Amino acid sequence: MRDNQDQIAVSGAPSPALDDTPARLRFRDDAPFESPIAPLADFLAGGNFAAVRIEPGEDAHELVPHFDRLKLVEIAFPKFRDGRGYSSAAVLRQAGFTGEIRAAGDVLVDQIGFMRRVGFDSFAPNKPLDPKVVKATLDRYPYVYMKAADGKVPVWALRHG
Amino acid sequence: MPRILTGNRLETGDVLWWHGHCWSTQISDAVEIGAEGEALLAGLIAAERINDPTFIEVTGEPGAFVPTTTRERVRASGPSVRADLARGSLSVEAI
Amino acid sequence: MYRYDQYDQAIVDARVAEFKDQVGRRLRNEITEDQFKPLRLMNGLYLQLHAYMLRVAIPYGTLSGTQMRMLAHIARTYDRDYGHFTTRQNIQYNWIKLEQFSDLLDDLSKVEMHAFQTSGNCIRNISSDQFAGAAADEIADPRPYAELLRQWSTLHPEFSFLPRKFKIAVIASDSDRAAIQLHDIGLQLYRNAAGMLGFRVYVGGGMGRTPIIGKVVREFIPVGQFLSYSEAILRVYNRHGRRDNIYKARIKILVTELGIEEFTRQVEAEWATLEPLGLDAPQAEYDRIIAQFADPAYEIGAPDTIDLSDPDFKLWVDQNVHAHKQPGYAIATISLKPKSGIPGDASSAQMDVIADLADKYAHDEIRVTHSQNLVLAHVKKADLYAMWQALAAADLATPNLDLVTDIIACPGMDYCTLANARSIPIAQKIAAKFENSISEQRDIGELKIKVSGCINGCGHHHAGHIGILGVDKKGEEAYQLLLGGSGAEDASLAKILGPGFDENGIIDAVDKLIAFYRSARSAPTERFLDTYRRLGAAPFKEAVYA
Numbered sequence: 054m055r056d057n058q059d060q061i062a063v064s065g066a067p068s069p070a071l072d073d074t075p076a077r078l079r080f081r082d083d084a085p086f087e088s089p090i091a092p093l094a095d096f097l098a099g100g101n102f103a104a105v106r107i108e109p110g111e112d113a114h115e116l117v118p119h120f121d122r123l124k125l126v127e128i129a130f131p132k133f134r135d136g137r138g139y140s141s142a143a144v145l146r147q148a149g150f151t152g153e154i155r156a157a158g159d160v161l162v163d164q165i166g167f168m169r170r171v172g173f174d175s176f177a178p179n180k181p182l183d184p185k186v187v188k189a190t191l192d193r194y195p196y197v198y199m200k201a202a203d204g205k206v207p208v209w210a211l212r213h214g
Numbered sequence: 215m216p217r218i219l220t221g222n223r224l225e226t227g228d229v230l231w232w233h234g235h236c237w238s239t240q241i242s243d244a245v246e247i248g249a250e251g252e253a254l255l256a257g258l259i260a261a262e263r264i265n266d267p268t269f270i271e272v273t274g275e276p277g278a279f280v281p282t283t284t285r286e287r288v289r290a291s292g293p294s295v296r297a298d299l300a301r302g303s304l305s306v307e308a309i
Numbered sequence: 310m311y312r313y314d315q316y317d318q319a320i321v322d323a324r325v326a327e328f329k330d331q332v333g334r335r336l337r338n339e340i341t342e343d344q345f346k347p348l349r350l351m352n353g354l355y356l357q358l359h360a361y362m363l364r365v366a367i368p369y370g371t372l373s374g375t376q377m378r379m380l381a382h383i384a385r386t387y388d389r390d391y392g393h394f395t396t397r398q399n400i401q402y403n404w405i406k407l408e409q410f411s412d413l414l415d416d417l418s419k420v421e422m423h424a425f426q427t428s429g430n431c432i433r434n435i436s437s438d439q440f441a442g443a444a445a446d447e448i449a450d451p452r453p454y455a456e457l458l459r460q461w462s463t464l465h466p467e468f469s470f471l472p473r474k475f476k477i478a479v480i481a482s483d484s485d486r487a488a489i490q491l492h493d494i495g496l497q498l499y500r501n502a503a504g505m506l507g508f509r510v511y512v513g514g515g516m517g518r519t520p521i522i523g524k525v526v527r528e529f530i531p532v533g534q535f536l537s538y539s540e541a542i543l544r545v546y547n548r549h550g551r552r553d554n555i556y557k558a559r560i561k562i563l564v565t566e567l568g569i570e571e572f573t574r575q576v577e578a579e580w581a582t583l584e585p586l587g588l589d590a591p592q593a594e595y596d597r598i599i600a601q602f603a604d605p606a607y608e609i610g611a612p613d614t615i616d617l618s619d620p621d622f623k624l625w626v627d628q629n630v631h632a633h634k635q636p637g638y639a640i641a642t643i644s645l646k647p648k649s650g651i652p653g654d655a656s657s658a659q660m661d662v663i664a665d666l667a668d669k670y671a672h673d674e675i676r677v678t679h680s681q682n683l684v685l686a687h688v689k690k691a692d693l694y695a696m697w698q699a700l701a702a703a704d705l706a707t708p709n710l711d712l713v714t715d716i717i718a719c720p721g722m723d724y725c726t727l728a729n730a731r732s733i734p735i736a737q738k739i740a741a742k743f744e745n746s747i748s749e750q751r752d753i754g755e756l757k758i759k760v761s762g763c764i765n766g767c768g769h770h771h772a773g774h775i776g777i778l779g780v781d782k783k784g785e786e787a788y789q790l791l792l793g794g795s796g797a798e799d800a801s802l803a804k805i806l807g808p809g810f811d812e813n814g815i816i817d818a819v820d821k822l823i824a825f826y827r828s829a830r831s832a833p834t835e836r837f838l839d840t841y842r843r844l845g846a847a848p849f850k851e852a853v854y855a
Contacts, residue, residue, distance in 0.1 A: 063552045109552070134347060134430065136470025140547045143467050147582060161344055163331065170466035183339075189330065194323045196316045198460045200588050201467070208316040208460070209594040225336065226406040227360035262342050265356055283784055285722055288731075289358045293403075293723035295651055295733045299389060 066131040068108060068158065078176040078187065080169070081153055086124045106157075113141040117148045126150070127177070130158040139171045146172035146202035162186045166193060172202035218244040218279055219251065220286070221258065221267035229289055229301070230264065237264070241290040242303035244272070244279050280308060310371050310674055311456045311601050313421045320463070321418045324425060328352045329411040336408070351431060351469070353424030354410065357726050361405040364427040365417065369437035369455035369479070370398030370677040372422075374664040377675055379420040381660035387413050392660070394645060394653045396717060396769055397476065398436050398677040399427055403724055425463060430471045432462035432543070436478045438486045439678040442602060443686040445634040449506070451481035451498050453598040454532065457590060461536050468543045472550035472558040475543070476515075487679065488796030490514045490523040491772055493560045494542060496535065507531040512542060512572070513564030516766040520802045521561045524569045526576055532595070537588040541580035545572070604635070605672035605687050611637025615690045622697050624747055625708040630693065639690050641671075643683040643700060644707040644715060648744045652718045652736050653681030662703040670696045679769075679796075680717055680757075682710065711757065712750040713823065714740040717769055721762030721779060722786070728762030730779025730786035735760050738816045753823060756837045759794075772796035774838040775822060776803040777815060788815040792822070792849060793841050806846060807854050818853045825852035 079085060091102035093111050096119070104125035107113055116123060126145060128138040142154050153175055156168050160178035165187055168176070176182070197205050218241075219232035230237040231244035232254070238244070247254070247269060258267040270286050272279035281287050287309045292300040294309045313321070328348070335345040353364040365380065372380075380400055384392050387409055388402040395401055405413070417423055426433055435455040442450040458477060462468070468475075478487040481498035489495025495511035507529045514523025530538045546560045549567075564572045613636045617623040631640040643663065645653050655663070663683060667675045670692045671685035678684055688696060700706040709715045716739060719725070721732030739758060743750050759773030763780075770776030776791035787809045794803030810818055823837070829848065830840045841849060 062555050062558070112548075133344070134470050135552055136430075136468070136472075137548055137552070139467045139470065140544050143544070147586065161340075163340075163344070163348055164470075167464075167466035167469055186334075190327075193327050194464070195319050198320065198463050199465060200586065207590075208320075209590040211316065212314070212597065213591055213593040222356060222360075224342075225408040227356060227404075229359060262338060265342065284731075284786055285358070285728075288722055292359065293733075294731060295723055295737065 063132040063135040066135070066159075068129045068131045077178065078182060079153075080174045083153075085175075086153060088124070090125065090127050107138070107141050109135050109137040109141075111141075113144040114148075116145065116150075120148070120150050120152070123150070123152055125153040125155060127155045127157050128173070130156055130160055133159040133161050133164060139167065142168070142172040143202055162190055166190050170197070170201040170203045170205070215271045215273065215282065216246040216279065217251070217269040218272055219247050219254065219267065220244075220270055220289075221264035224263050224265055227265075231290075239301065240303040241279060241281075242277055244276075246276060246279075280304065284309060310373060310452075311368075311598065317460075318418075318421070321421070321423050324352075324423065324464070325411075325414045325418050328414065332407060332410060347429055347470075350429035351426060352414075353427035354405065354407070355428060357403065357724055358722075359403060359724065361407055361410075362724070363402045363405045363410070363413070363424055364395070365400045365402070365422060365424050366427050366434050367399050367422075367677050368459050369435050369441070369452050370439055370679075371437075371441075371452060372675050372677070373420075374668040374673045374675070376420045376422055377660050377664035377667065379416060379422065381657040381664070383413060383416060384657040384660065386416075391654055391656045393651075393720065394655065394677050394681050394683065396679045396681060396719070396767060397434055398439075398679055399434055400677070401720070403720075428474075430473050430475075431469050432465065432471075432475045432477065434476075435459050435462070436476070436487055436492075436679060438480045438482065439676040439684045440486060440631065440640055440686060441481070441676075442604070443633050443635075443638075443640050444482060444484075445632060446484055447481040448498055448500060449481050450599075450602045451479045451496075453595065453602050454496070454498065454508075454535070455479045456598050457536060457595070458539065461539070461590075465543075468547055471543075471547055472552050473555065475546070475560070477539075483798060485796070485798040485800070488769070488772060488800070490798075490800040491516055491520075491769075491796055492523065493546075494539060495523050498532070501529050505529075505531055508535050510535075510538065510542075512576075513561040513569075514800075515559055515561045516769060516771040516802075517559070518556045518764045519559075519562065519565075520766070520771040521565065522800050522802065523561075524564060526564075526569065526573050533592065534584060534589055536590060537583045537586070538576075538580055540588055541576050541583050544579050544583075545575045549575075605674075607635045607638065607687075608689065611689050612691050613637050615639075615693055619694070621701075621708075622694055625697055625706055626693065628708040628712065628751070629710045633687070635687075637690055639688050639693060641685045641688050641693065641696065642678070642710045643685065643705050644709050645682050645705075646709060646715050646740070647704050647707045648714075649737065649741070650704075651733055652716055655683075659703050659705060662699065662705065666696055666699055680711075680715065682715070708747060709744075709750060711755045713753050713756045713758065714744050714750060716740060716758045716760060717773070718760040719762050719768035721760070721768075725762060727765055728779060729764075729781040730762050730788060732760040732762040732768055732777070732779055735777060735779075735788065735812065735815060738812075739819050742816075742820060752833065753827065754834070754836055756823070757795075758819070769796060770794070771802050772800075773803055774836075774841070775819060777819075780809060782809070785811070787811060790815060790818050790822075790853070792846060793838065795838060804846065806850050821853050822849060825849060 157177040511523035676684040718736035722728035761768030791803035
């Protein structure tokens with residue numbers, strides 16, 4: 054077995070099971086939303102759902118006209134190295150979605166910081182996260198270089214007031 | 215063709231060969247691995263203290279095994295272009 | 310050059326602390342190797358044939374004497390007393406231990422250096438022109454914009470798990486000394502007809518398994534919007550780049566599969582949503598960074614002639630010294646391709662010599678070129694001789710810039726787990742045929758030979774006038790021969806000439822190519838590449854294979 058460094062394909066990994074239990078880590082004040090989470094196709098076909106699941110290859114833009122009836126978007130991470138879900142969350146927040154965005158599946162504690170920045174506010178990882186490490190991760194960086202959905206002030210704004 | 219077991223130490227990246235009950239940084243210490251190898255390898259992979267444990271084919275006699283591929287000979291000796299950095303039990307000339 | 314402020318330093322320090330924590334968790338088996346590996350790679354640490362290899366970032370190839378001294382210290386303290394300068398203007402160390410890595414990162418952070426994002430599926434080191442700030446043909450120094458990109462891309466939360474690596478290069482002249490058309494994004498700074506400063510944006514260039522020359526996605530983007538525009542390109546790539554096949558995961562494949570029109574449409578649509586969000590840094594930030602790249606305090610009236618009476622010195626000036634925009638000054642290239650040497654390698658002692666010379670003669674600034682050489686860009690002509698003597702004493706004065714012995718070679722199978730064949734011995738054996746006669750080398754003239762040990766192409770063989778690619782032939786090392794590549798503004802991709810060779814065969818083939826070129830060139834001043842472009846491959850093929 055030779056170390057191929059970073060050269061391993063990620064797509065084709067099985068998606069995490071739809072998780073209807075309350076998320077294990079949540080950064081919202083409102084009550085957790087408990088309801089069936091529909092696959093995107095079912096949601097768009099007009100079912101009465103308030104929660105939807107986005108797979109890595111699916112287009113988050115398709116949800117934009119439906120924000121008014123959506124409480125929760127669950128974004129799947131079948132493999133942690135598949136970074137498409139980060140853009141899905143960013144797209145939703147930039148389009149004005151204020152509901153819950155949950156990262157589900159192969160979610161590791163070392164990605165939590167990035168995920169919070171792009172707009173995830175709840176997490177349903179396959180394996181439980183160590184709360185101490187989560188806290189350390191989220192408190193790690195005193196500054197950020199660029200703007201993102203979390204609204205943190207980028208360094209260039211601190212420099213120039 | 216005989217096979218031996220090799221890997222890299224997690225903490226240091228050192229190239230290692232299985233010496234029978236422990237690891238050595240010298241290929242001259244490598245032992246031939248028989249049927250017990252699969253269980254040994256599975257245990258190493260699970261323990262995750264040795265990176266990329268794998269079997270490689272060699273020629274020659276115990277104490278003087280030479281890997282059959284150039285890559286593994288380089289790995290056993292050192293860069294072929296820096297004889298001064300050679301590891302010891304396989305010379306760059308053998309690459 | 311750019312100096313960290315408190316914010317930059319705090320971010321580096323936090324990143325170092327974070328990685329120390331991750332290493333600790335790995336050593337205690339609290340995370341798996343599979344989870345740890347991307348984290349390790351995002352901090353530039355590979356596991357290679359002999360040990361861990363560390364790639365330290367040298368942002369856009371610029372470093373100070375103090376930083377070079379630290380690189381020497383790292384070589385002595387944590388490695389085996391040498392380092393390797395790379396084709397993306399970084400430095401690599403080959404014998405690093407994971408358990409010492411925290412101390413090493415601490416040392417680097419003391420001099421504003423790090424190894425972030427020099428590996429992994431993220432945005433890598435931004436590369437630029439090694440003559441930046443000194444060349445007469447540039448519109449402005451491109452490096453402030455490279456610095457803006459560096460900050461924008463560091464720990465970007467949306468783009469840290471891309472389909473594959475992402476490489477950006479920035480230039481500010483028509484001459485392309487950074488091969489921007491062979492990068493994922495290439496940026497050329499220029500003034501449009503209205504006098505506005507902006508970039509021509511190339512996308513989807515690259516070498517490796519599928520070499521492609523980049524295409525223009527946007528003819529002009531004002532400098533004030535180039536970060537949000539880059540964000541749009543990255544988002545399209547992150548969302549749609551292939552994830553099923555690592556050999557088809559670069560943006561060049563996406564651009565090819567969509568076609569440049571559709572790709573452009575998607576980027577423009579994405580940018581329309583991003584541009585209003587205030588992602589671009591304000592003018593004040595541009596001004597702050599540009600001010601740090603102001604011209605050094607030139608000595609006005611410095612003598613503008615060079616005494617060339619020493620013939621060895623004259624050879625070096627002829628070959629390795631370029632004109633500077635400021636009268637009295639010159640740009641000097643330090644060749645790291647000495648006789649019997651290893652391309653791009655420097656000992657810690659040599660690094661210290663270069664640091665001292667930079668401090669004394671070159672306004673304390675050193676650049677790394679993507680040909681694995683170094684540049685001292687602001688040297689008074691009056692100081693060149695003394696500097697050359699010091700370089701010569703350290704075996705750093707080989708007068709072979711762009712000549713046949715100035716070969717680019719990746720580390721290859723002597724060091725790298727990805728390689729199929731060794732590349733350094735090939736470079737050495739080719740060079741050995743010519744290195745004893747500088748006059749023969751000069752007669753051959755400009756000839757860029759580039760050797761890669763595998764299809765990943767870190768030796769840039771597709772951009773070589775002569776390219777050599779190491780392949781595996783039933784467990785044996787073998788080599789393919791390619792001709793006609795160029796990474797300059799006249800970008801072209803080298804093509805395979807014919808069947809491959811073993812090690813002796815490839816050396817012999819290169820010899821025959823050069824002999825044929827000398828017999829067929831229209832004048833001694835016609836470059837090898839131009840003879841090839843004039844005559845085509847057929848006569849060269851016959852010369853090698855007949």
